[in-house]
Amino acid sequence: MALLALENLHLSFGGVAALAGVSLEINAGDFFAIIGPNGAGKTSIFNCISGIYAPARGRIVFDGRDITRLKPHQRAELRIARTFQNIALFRGMSVLDNVKIGRHVHLRSGVLACGLYYGRAAREEQAHRAIVEREIIDLLELQDIRHKIVGTLPYGQQKRVELARALALDPVLLLLDEPTAGMNAEETEDMVRFILYVARVKRLTVVMIEHDMGVVMDISDRVAVLDFGKKIAEGAPAQVQQDANVIKAYLGEDVEVA
Amino acid sequence: MQSGDFRVTYASDERIFETRLPIVALVGLLAALAFVPLVAGTYWLDVLNRIGIAIIGAIGLNILVGFTGQISIGHAAFLAVGAYSTAIFETKAGLPFWLAIPLAAAVTSVFGLVFGVPALRLKGLYLAIATLAAHFITTYGIIHWERMTNGVLGFNVAPATVFGLPLDSDARIFYLIFALVVPAVFFAKNLFRTRVGRAFIAVRDRDVAASVIGVSLYRYKLLAFVISSFYAGVAGGLMAHHSRIVFPDAFSLLVAIDYLAMIIIGGMGSILGSIYGAAFMTLLPEVLKLSATSLTGVYPNAFGLIASARDIVFGLAIIFFLMYEPQGLARIWMRFRSYWKLWPYAY
Numbered sequence: 103m104a105l106l107a108l109e110n111l112h113l114s115f116g117g118v119a120a121l122a123g124v125s126l127e128i129n130a131g132d133f134f135a136i137i138g139p140n141g142a143g144k145t146s147i148f149n150c151i152s153g154i155y156a157p158a159r160g161r162i163v164f165d166g167r168d169i170t171r172l173k174p175h176q177r178a179e180l181r182i183a184r185t186f187q188n189i190a191l192f193r194g195m196s197v198l199d200n201v202k203i204g205r206h207v208h209l210r211s212g213v214l215a216c217g218l219y220y221g222r223a224a225r226e227e228q229a230h231r232a233i234v235e236r237e238i239i240d241l242l243e244l245q246d247i248r249h250k251i252v253g254t255l256p257y258g259q260q261k262r263v264e265l266a267r268a269l270a271l272d273p274v275l276l277l278l279d280e281p282t283a284g285m286n287a288e289e290t291e292d293m294v295r296f297i298l299y300v301a302r303v304k305r306l307t308v309v310m311i312e313h314d315m316g317v318v319m320d321i322s323d324r325v326a327v328l329d330f331g332k333k334i335a336e337g338a339p340a341q342v343q344q345d346a347n348v349i350k351a352y353l354g355e356d357v358e359v360a
Numbered sequence: 361m362q363s364g365d366f367r368v369t370y371a372s373d374e375r376i377f378e379t380r381l382p383i384v385a386l387v388g389l390l391a392a393l394a395f396v397p398l399v400a401g402t403y404w405l406d407v408l409n410r411i412g413i414a415i416i417g418a419i420g421l422n423i424l425v426g427f428t429g430q431i432s433i434g435h436a437a438f439l440a441v442g443a444y445s446t447a448i449f450e451t452k453a454g455l456p457f458w459l460a461i462p463l464a465a466a467v468t469s470v471f472g473l474v475f476g477v478p479a480l481r482l483k484g485l486y487l488a489i490a491t492l493a494a495h496f497i498t499t500y501g502i503i504h505w506e507r508m509t510n511g512v513l514g515f516n517v518a519p520a521t522v523f524g525l526p527l528d529s530d531a532r533i534f535y536l537i538f539a540l541v542v543p544a545v546f547f548a549k550n551l552f553r554t555r556v557g558r559a560f561i562a563v564r565d566r567d568v569a570a571s572v573i574g575v576s577l578y579r580y581k582l583l584a585f586v587i588s589s590f591y592a593g594v595a596g597g598l599m600a601h602h603s604r605i606v607f608p609d610a611f612s613l614l615v616a617i618d619y620l621a622m623i624i625i626g627g628m629g630s631i632l633g634s635i636y637g638a639a640f641m642t643l644l645p646e647v648l649k650l651s652a653t654s655l656t657g658v659y660p661n662a663f664g665l666i667a668s669a670r671d672i673v674f675g676l677a678i679i680f681f682l683m684y685e686p687q688g689l690a691r692i693w694m695r696f697r698s699y700w701k702l703w704p705y706a707y
């Protein structure tokens with residue numbers, strides 16, 4: 103059974119159909135890529151999965167459970183994490199706090215315990231701080247900037263902090279919206295290395311929206327191609343690359359498919 | 361491991377204070393506080409008492425506005441509910457102050473919860489207007505529910521008594537006020553180094569991202585209102601015992617604006633900033649009054665002139681901080697401190 107199934111999703115904004123009946127099945131352990139021209143509806147798919155948009159029609163099934171009507175935070179509790187195409191970090195907080203808040207769903211202390219900082223609240227904070235440092239900060243090489251305020255960091259580092267925050271959730275399903283967009287070659291290479299590494303080590307199921315064809319072809323198991331809110335092709339990267347519909351959809355765009 | 365970060369354990373990094381010195385300074389400060397009533401005259405004690413109450417109220421407002429980003433012009437209404445509930449519990453139900461104040465704070469929290477509901481749908485200016493409505497509804501209720509509130513006349517509140525000792529002087533009430541200021545400060549400080557406080561800030565900075573990472577916006581927005589109004593409830597209860605009289609005009613819209621000014625001038629999203637702001641806003645009129653008094657010999661009209669100067673100075677201060685120092689006095693103090701830390705090598 104698929105870990106995530108999108109069944110016939112429809113979504114529109116004032117007459118513009120962002121999604122016109124999209125269905126996808128993503129198996130556990132897959133590295134799944136979604137590509138397509140700008141405005142094709144890729145980000146809208148993520149927004150439906152994470153509960154920011156409610157599809158007008160269709161169902162989203164995660165791990166055998168219909169999550170179409172759940173609130174975003176309830177989906178986080180099911181360990182679905184994501185990053186945003188336009189960075190959405192907590193700008194006023196340090197890198198460390200941004201990553202720590204990624205662990206929100208794993209912490210249990212209530213207001214009183216937190217305000218008094220006694221017993222469990224203190225133990226919990228310290229235990230999770232250690233997890234964050236060991237498993238996220240070190241892994242993504244953020245040690246040197248952990249106390250910096252996020253808003254002051256260069257773009258590439260902010261993207262990495264966003265990945266760190268998503269990983270802190272300890273996700274089962276990780277959604278990455280153009281994780282290398284706007285990065286130079288070196289930053290892109292680092293980012294891809296991090297993503298591949300965590301996907302393998304943590305055995306994540308990853309869905310990645312990506313513009314860089316080279317990246318997509320290199321690292322994904324399966325690719326779906328979206329155009330005007332519809333899936334026009336799906337398959338192994340090499341197969342999709344040859345698809346006549348895909349080539350046509352990309353002709354107008356300045357993206358190299360060959 | 362890395363250079364430039366010399367802390368050995370994460371636990372030490374999680375402390376509120378970075379070095380031992382501030383803890384020593386803090387204990388010293390607390391001890392000094394205990395001696396203040398023995399040395400200070402009633403004039404300054406009264407000022408300090410009002411600062412203490414303002415600190416609690418300002419922290420409450422800062423938790424809601426500065427830390428969680430939910431604009432509120434309803435703080436005076438929350439203070440009023442705290443003060444009136446305290447007065448009613450004591451004069452009508454005969455409860456002692458140590459039961460009446462916590463109960464009043466609980467009532468105020470419920471009140472805050474109810475008036476926080478619009479925040480689930482409204483943001484920014486719209487939410488501000490909704491809280492403004494809350495203010496007027498509350499004021500209306502207080503004036504017209506005469507059987508309970510005595511209408512425009514209000515209440516006289518008997519002094520709180522501790523083991524038969526009435527807290528009827530500035531010196532005695534000082535201990536009650538600061539016995540609540542200290543835990544109020546620490547509770548808030550702790551809150552913002554743990555999950556709950558981080559969730560508040562996340563809601564403020566990026567609500568969509570906060571919800572996607574697992575923060576329930578409903579829960580935390582309402583929680584911010586509840587905690588904020590609990591603080592306001594305590595501050596209101598203390599106001600009732602400090603001035604020993606509770607009446608509607610003491611909780612006008614101007615009071616709500618004074619509190620907003622405190623957190624803007626002191627520093628939005630800063631606990632210490634709330635303290636600086638409370639002190640600043642309470643001291644400024646006193647300083648103006650004192651200078652007026654000393655000037656009347658030379659210039660007989662000084663008093664009237666300076667009374668009207670108050671609002672102008674406040675207005676200018678708010679505009680200055682909004683434009684040039686949005687992080688308030690807290691930020692200025694930090695810069696000053698880091699300058700002296702490096703002295704004499706600072707340049």
Ligand SMILES: Nc1ncnc2c1ncn2[C@@H]1O[C@H](COP(=O)(O)OP(=O)(O)O)[C@@H](O)[C@H]1O
Nearest residue numbers: 115118119120139140141142143144145146147
């Ligand atoms: N919040 C929104 N309001 C209005 N239109 C939107 C909104 N989000 C997406 N759209 C529209 O939906 C379509 C798909 O957008 P999107 O999913 O962001 O595309 P992609 O990520 O593939 O570039 C576009 O036409 C876009 O303008």
Ligand SMILES: [Mg+2]
Nearest residue numbers: 144145146187
């Ligand atoms: Mg997009």
